[in-house]
Amino acid sequence: MALSVKSTAFAEGNPIPKKHSCQGSDVSPVLSWEGIPAGAKSIALIVDDPDAPGGTWVHWVAYNIPSTLRGLPEAVPDQRVLDNGIRQGKNDFGKIGYGGPCPPPGPVHRYYFKVYALNSVLEVEAGATKAQLETAMKSRILAEGCLMGTYRR
Numbered sequence: 001m002a003l004s005v006k007s008t009a010f011a012e013g014n015p016i017p018k019k020h021s022c023q024g025s026d027v028s029p030v031l032s033w034e035g036i037p038a039g040a041k042s043i044a045l046i047v048d049d050p051d052a053p054g055g056t057w058v059h060w061v062a063y064n065i066p067s068t069l070r071g072l073p074e075a076v077p078d079q080r081v082l083d084n085g086i087r088q089g090k091n092d093f094g095k096i097g098y099g100g101p102c103p104p105p106g107p108v109h110r111y112y113f114k115v116y117a118l119n120s121v122l123e124v125e126a127g128a129t130k131a132q133l134e135t136a137m138k139s140r141i142l143a144e145g146c147l148m149g150t151y152r153r
Helices: 130-137
Strands: 004-006 031-034 042-049 057-066 109-118 141-151
Touching (some): 004 109, 057 130
Parallel strands (some): 004 141
Antiparallel strands (some): 109 141
16 A cells, blocks of 8 residues: 655755755754544655765654544654654664764765654653664564655766
8 A cells, every 4th residue: 555745845856955955954844644544543754865975864753643643744853752652763874863964975865764653652752763673673664755855966
């Protein structure tokens, strides 16, 4: 099953505004999703850049997002656990929460905002890595969707 993932900050395949990068305020963009199946218990989010020089670079890991939410606001705080129970993991900058596009000067990079509807709430401590989240999500994904934005320095 496919989810529809959108942002008011940028459209599919278009540039991510500087505000959401390390050259700007480095705040997360507004995200919304549709098509969450009835059996979903939580939502997970992974944002990564497969075009990074050393291999895929992880920009954001968030999970145990309540399945009743249909998106995230701009500038989600960089906290391990948010007031509504959302847990955030460690990005490849070594920080908790969102870390915006920050590629070296050169060609355009692609950033994938991947959203997963899961059949359970995950028993994963806050601060998990992308690999730990992917392991925990195995066989729990009911639906997924993706929004891709680009950025170039």
